[in-house]
Amino acid sequence: xxxxxxxxxxxxxxxxxxxxxxxxxxxxxxxxxxxxxxxxxxxxxxxxxxxxxxxxxxxxxxxxxxxxxxxxxxxxxxxxxxxxxxxxxxxxxxxxxxxxxxxxxxxxxxxxxxxxxxxxxxxxxxxxxxxxxxxxxxxxxxxxxxxxxxxxx
Numbered sequence: 576x577x578x579x580x581x582x583x584x585x586x587x588x589x590x591x592x593x594x595x596x597x598x599x600x601x602x603x604x605x606x607x608x609x610x611x612x613x614x615x616x617x618x619x620x621x622x623x624x625x626x627x628x629x630x631x632x633x634x635x636x637x638x639x640x641x642x643x644x645x646x647x648x649x650x651x652x653x654x655x656x657x658x659x660x661x662x663x664x665x666x667x668x669x670x671x672x673x674x675x676x677x678x679x680x681x682x683x684x685x686x687x688x689x690x691x692x693x694x695x696x697x698x699x700x701x702x703x704x705x706x707x708x709x710x711x712x713x714x715x716x717x718x719x720x721x722x723x724x725x726x727x728x
Contacts, residue, residue: 599612599613599614599615599616599617600616600617600618600619601616601617601618601619601620601623601625602619602620603619603620603623604620604621604622604623604640605620605621605622605623606620606623606624606625607623607624607625608623608624608625608626609625609626609628610626610627610628611627611628611629611630611631612627612631612632612633613631613632613633614632614633614634615633615634615635615636615637616633616635616636616637617637617638617639618636618637618638618639618640618643618645619638619639619640620639620640620643621640621641621642621643622641622642622643623640623643623644624643624644625643625644625645625646626645626646626648627645627646627647627648627651628648628651629648629649629650629651630650630651631647631648631651631652632651632652633647633651633652633653633654634654634655635654635655635656635657636653636655636656636657636665637657637658638656638657638658638659638660638663639659639660640660640663641660641661641662641663641679642661642662642663643660643663643664644663644664644666645663645664645665645666646665646666647665647666647667647668647671648668649668649687650668651667651668651671652671653667653671653673654673654674655673655674655675655676656673656674656675656676656677656684657675657676657677658675658676658677658678658679658682659678659679660678660679660682661679661680661681661682662680662681662682663679663681663682663683664682664683664684664685665682665683665684665685666684666685666686666687667684667685667686667687668686668687669686669687669688671686
């Protein structure tokens with residue numbers, strides 16, 4: 576019984592990572608790949624190097640694994656990043672606005688200063704690291720702004 580439940584859980588996680596149907600999947604460790612991707616991009620494994628080329632339209636990037644390096648060229652689109660793992664690095668152009676759902680420690684999104692008309696090769700001085708906080712919490716609103724009524728003068 577436990578074996579069946581384990582298999583179902585792992586298959587569900589793999590389906591989420593690969594984006595189910597209509598996506599591109601990279602499964603394995605130490606894989607190096609550079610191409611255009613469309614739809615969902617799933618990466619399962621450790622220490623993979625994936626280069627997403629200009630013109631790609633990635634709706635969702637899902638990563639299950641550790642120490643993966645993913646680089647997006649200028650001229651790509653990316654909607655959402657989902658990570659289950661540690662020490663993954665995703666390099667994206669600064670103009671991309673992405674949603675993210677990250678579980679794990681040491682994951683980093685690095686934003687380059689490439690413009691959409693550039694050749695996609697970032698200058699080493701152009702990297703601006705953006706570190707993802709371990710925990711996010713909402714701060715309360717400043718006193719006197721929400722829910723407090725003031726007497727009229």
